[in-house]
Amino acid sequence: MRIVETGPDGALFAAWCEVWAAAQRADRPGERPRPAREHVALGRRLTTPGGAQRGTHRAAVDGGRVVGALRVLLPVRDNTSVAYLDVAVHPGARRRGTGTALLTEGLRLAAAAGRTTAVAEVDEPGPGTAGRAFARTAGWTCDLQETRRDLLLPADEERLAALEAAAAAASAGYEVVTWRDRTPDALLEDRALLSRRMSTDAPTGDVPVDEEVWDGARVREMEALVLDRGRTVLSAGALHQGRLVAFTDLHVPLEQPERANQSGTLVLREHRGHRLGARIKAAVVRELAATMPQVRRISTYNADSNRPMVVVNEALGFRPAGGLSTWSTRISP
Ligand SMILES: CC(C)(COP(=O)(O)OP(=O)(O)OC[C@H]1O[C@@H](n2cnc3c(N)ncnc32)[C@H](O)[C@@H]1OP(=O)(O)O)[C@@H](O)C(=O)NCCC(=O)NCCS
The missing domain is CATH 3.40.630.30 (Gcn5-related N-acetyltransferase (GNAT))
Structure with a gap:
């Protein structure tokens, strides 16, 4: 498995978006996943200088297939010690260390950008989500619990x-x-x-x-x-x-x-x-x-x-x- 950089207009980005869609379909089968357009627009905004946030994307590629997706989002006008990380792994490729590898890469990129704190969100349709177990295993702390209504x-x-x-x-x-x-x-x-x-x-x-x-x-x-x-x-x-x-x-x-x-x-x-x-x-x-x-x-x-x-x-x-x-x-x- 390799981790490679991809931009919102890069050749891998459609597959990068599909990882998110597949993860969302698995977690919330009753809901249509977010369209790729959402990720592309955010990605372009993050990679265009001058905005309130900048950011970068990585794809985990295994056997020629994109199996994992990472987005690093860096606030520019405030919270300049913080990096927001989004990590997803395709449901068919989990529990093989891909999520951990992407998280490690995200923390490395955040540190290289001078950030000292990383923040991530986990969607929890019900109890016992993979995201919660994963964050716990990685040694992160749960700082906020919200209920969706x-x-x-x-x-x-x-x-x-x-x-x-x-x-x-x-x-x-x-x-x-x-x-x-x-x-x-x-x-x-x-x-x-x-x-x-x-x-x-x-x-x-x-x-x-x-x-x-x-x-x-x-x-x-x-x-x-x-x-x-x-x-x-x-x-x-x-x-x-x-x-x-x-x-x-x-x-x-x-x-x-x-x-x-x-x-x-x-x-x-x-x-x-x-x-x-x-x-x-x-x-x-x-x-x-x-x-x-x-x-x-x-x-x-x-x-x-x-x-x-x-x-x-x-x-x-x-x-x-x-x-x-x-x-x-x-x-x-
Ligand atoms: C969370 C997610 C990224 C994990 O990806 P992954 O490639 O399966 O993660 P890893 O293989 O590196 O897992 C590392 C450890 O986390 C824990 N873990 C991960 N998924 C788990 C699960 N479903 N149940 C229990 N523990 C789990 C385990 O301790 C695992 O180590 P092990 O397999 O040796 O027991 C993936 O499930 C996913 O995309 N979920 C939806 C998006 C999400 O919640 N992202 C988290 C943002 S922090």
Whole structure:
């Protein structure tokens, strides 16, 4: 088995993407895996200078076949001591040391880039996943446990209407706005602040990451990447005296619109306690029903400690559907 570099436009990249698709099909047989376009767009962004993150990819090749995939993602504007590693091995080629070899290569690349901490996520549809056993064996620490919850659509009308009425009554003085794909110019800097706060205020357990640095240009960079990945984003926010003080984003993959992902929701600390979280989430569910009725399900991930967000989601009708854990290790030079 050899480990070779591959770029998003390289000859091996389609097979690299197929490793991820095969791993996802094995882990969550009921769901279509992420299309290759997602990996290609992210890969191009990571290998084009000037962005908020850079990165590199490696393929494990055995007998002429790509059997394993590694992506190393390096933040540039903040968290410059951290490397994010994504490792997958084709289900037909596991337990032969390929995952370990890719992980070792990822840590070597991270160290060479001056990083001292590595972070990785493990999708956990149920108990006893290979990813958890693998991370444990490698000596990594589990820093955060999140539960995925799904809302099946169409949402229950009575439940939604009751939540909207209660949330509107508790948040007089705030106006709800919605937009799609591009944050209105007038709200751009406020949206950047919300992303910055998201990186510190959403519970991250013991994951060794610091506050992210966001400005309007980085919001535009993120919006462009999401469009390149083939997604459309429906957003709702709350305005207070003309300023955006809360947001929620829903990503819908256009090639597979049956399943949307809630990517982030935040109410600025000084505006909490008015049920704005429930109000904007209900607004974006309404917007989705009106503009993309083909979406059958919304998935969202919350730290088990994030009671305020979990309460809102359960009131909307979201139900547990597996988990996601985040792991880290120190990198010795
Ligand atoms: C996790 C994954 C990358 C492991 O790949 P792999 O090539 O099978 O890993 P290795 O052969 O190097 O396994 C190393 C050790 O991890 C442990 N391990 C790996 N898979 C395991 C499983 N299914 N059950 C129990 N232990 C397991 C074992 O201790 C194994 O050593 P052993 O085979 O000598 O007992 C692979 O299962 C995968 O792609 N899973 C989906 C994606 C994912 O979860 N990635 C993890 C990100 S950290």
